Amino acid sequence: xxxxxxxxxxxxxxxxxxxxxxxxxxxxxxxxxxxxxxxxxxxxxxxxxxxxxxxxxxxxxxxxxxxxxxxxxxxxxxxxxxxxxxxxxxxxxxxxxxxxxxxxxxxxxxxxxxxxxxxxxxxxxxxxxxxxxxxxxxxxxxxxxxxxxxxxxxxxxxxxxxxxxxxxxxxxxxxxxxxxxxxxxxxxxxxxxxxxxxxxxxxxxxxxxxxxxxxxxxxxxxxxxxxxxxxxxxxxxxxxxxxxxxxxxxxxxxxxxxxxxxxxxxxxxxxxxxxxxxxxxxxxx
Numbered sequence: 576x577x578x579x580x581x582x583x584x585x586x587x588x589x590x591x592x593x594x595x596x597x598x599x600x601x602x603x604x605x606x607x608x609x610x611x612x613x614x615x616x617x618x619x620x621x622x623x624x625x626x627x628x629x630x631x632x633x634x635x636x637x638x639x640x641x642x643x644x645x646x647x648x649x650x651x652x653x654x655x656x657x658x659x660x661x662x663x664x665x666x667x668x669x670x671x672x673x674x675x676x677x678x679x680x681x682x683x684x685x686x687x688x689x690x691x692x693x694x695x696x697x698x699x700x701x702x703x704x705x706x707x708x709x710x711x712x713x714x715x716x717x718x719x720x721x722x723x724x725x726x727x728x729x730x731x732x733x734x735x736x737x738x739x740x741x742x743x744x745x746x747x748x749x750x751x752x753x754x755x756x757x758x759x760x761x762x763x764x765x766x767x768x769x770x771x772x773x774x775x776x777x778x779x780x781x782x783x784x785x786x787x788x789x790x791x792x793x794x795x796x797x798x799x800x801x802x803x804x805x806x807x808x809x810x811x812x813x814x815x816x817x818x819x820x821x822x823x824x825x826x827x828x829x830x831x832x833x834x835x836x837x838x839x840x841x842x843x844x845x846x847x848x849x850x851x852x853x854x855x856x857x858x859x860x
Contacts, residue, residue, distance in 0.1 A: 586675065586682070587732040589636045593679075594686045596634055601627040601651050606660035607857035609684040609809075610849070611800055613696035616816060617663040618842055619849055623652025637683070638666040638676045654850060657857040660684055667795055668722065669774040674799065678724035681800035682733065685807040691748060691856045692804045693849070694813045697837075698792035699776070699821035701785055702766055705792070707820060708841045710848060711764040712752045713744055713813030716798050717790055720772045724799040725806060734806035743801050748812035748856060755851040761844055766791025768815055770798040779823025793821055812856070814849070816841055 598604070604627070612619055629649045631637045640647040646663035653659065662684070668677050685692060700709065729736040749765070756763035769785050771777060773795030777785070785793055792815045804811045818837035 585728070585730050587730045590679070590682045590686050590733070592635050593637055593683045597629065597649065597651075597683070600629055604651050604660075605658060606651070606687050606689045607657045608659050608691050608693060608853045609687065609689040610659060610661040610693045610853070611665055611681065611684070611695065612661060612663055613665065613796060613816070615697055615818070615837070615839055616695050616842075616845060617646050619846055620648070620650040620652075620661040620663045622846060622850065623650055623654055623659055623661065626650055626652040637680060638672050640664040640666050641670050655854045657854055659853060660687065660689065665796055665800070667774075668720065668772050669795060674722045674724040674726060678799040678803040681803050682807065685804050685809040689809065691745070692800070692809050692811050693853065693856075694797050694800050694811060695849070696768070696794050696797045696815050697818040698768060698794040698815040699819050700791075700817040700824070701769075701782055701793055701821050702764075702791040703824070705764060705817050705820075707817060707837055709764050709817040710756075710761065710841070710845065711766045711768075711792055711815040711817060712749055713768045713797075713815055714749060714765050715744060715767045716801065717767060717769040717785075717788065718798045718802070719785075720770050720798065722772070724803055734808065738802075738806045740802070740805055743805050743811060744813055745810040748810060751855055751859070752812055752814070752848075752852055755855055756848055759847050759851055761848050763848070764791070764817075768797060768813065769793045771795060777822050782821045782823050792817060812852070814845075816845060
């Protein structure tokens with residue numbers, strides 16, 4: 576695992592260079608909310624109006640997604656009068672990126688100082704009360720990936736050496752998510768998200784272990800983004816779409832196709848919840 580380059584100002588300089596390109600494409604744009612959209616959930620970005628679309632490949636130092644269902648575009652736009660910056664897809668450690676690179680896009684978003692960073696993902700359901708298609712507000716996480724994006728020299732311009740993670744998912748935003756779900760008539764689970772490195776799915780024994788230690792859902796993303804957001808002082812809200820039952824619970828082999836299909840089936844419900852939450856969070860953040 577390589578650490579961030581120290582030349583030319585280190586990681587902070589790389590973040591600023593990338594942010595400068597975004598500002599060049601959208602002068603004066605200041606997002607009230609930033610959103611990272613997971614597998615099969617990128618359709619939310621298409622609902623934004625007055626769009627400025629920037630492919631990741633056109634942003635300096637920005638890693639490119641290679642996973643189906645991740646469009647690899649940064650979309651800036653408006654949602655009911657609120658400015659939103661949305662990532663259509665993310666990168667993962669299993670794609671071969673170093674930890675700091677995996678979290679780099681979240682750092683760029685957080686450099687704009689949004690009122691909230693919303694992280695979303697497709698996840699496997701571990702909690703036996705969950706069913707496919709459920710939405711889960713993330714109340715906390717377990718970093719079981721074996722790595723952390725803050726490893727290496729700390730850049731004090733970005734945040735402290737030892738950031739507090741006591742409220743990695745802001746409790747007030749969690750309550751707002753629940754309120755928005757109730758208003759929309761959408762059942763919303765609460766639970767703990769566990770990240771493993773992937774890309775293989777977990778074994779039934781690993782799922783039993785995860786349930787024992789308190790995980791309700793499992794995936795291969797999200798946690799590094801939340802860590803760097805906490806490092807940079809940006810409040811976080813998280814939503815998982817339960818796209819499959821984890822190994823040993825369901826009766827058929829797991830596949831990425833199933834994940835994408837389920838995410839597409841619940842797209843309308845997800846868009847309603849996320850749309851209302853973003854507007855309310857922007858007003859009250």
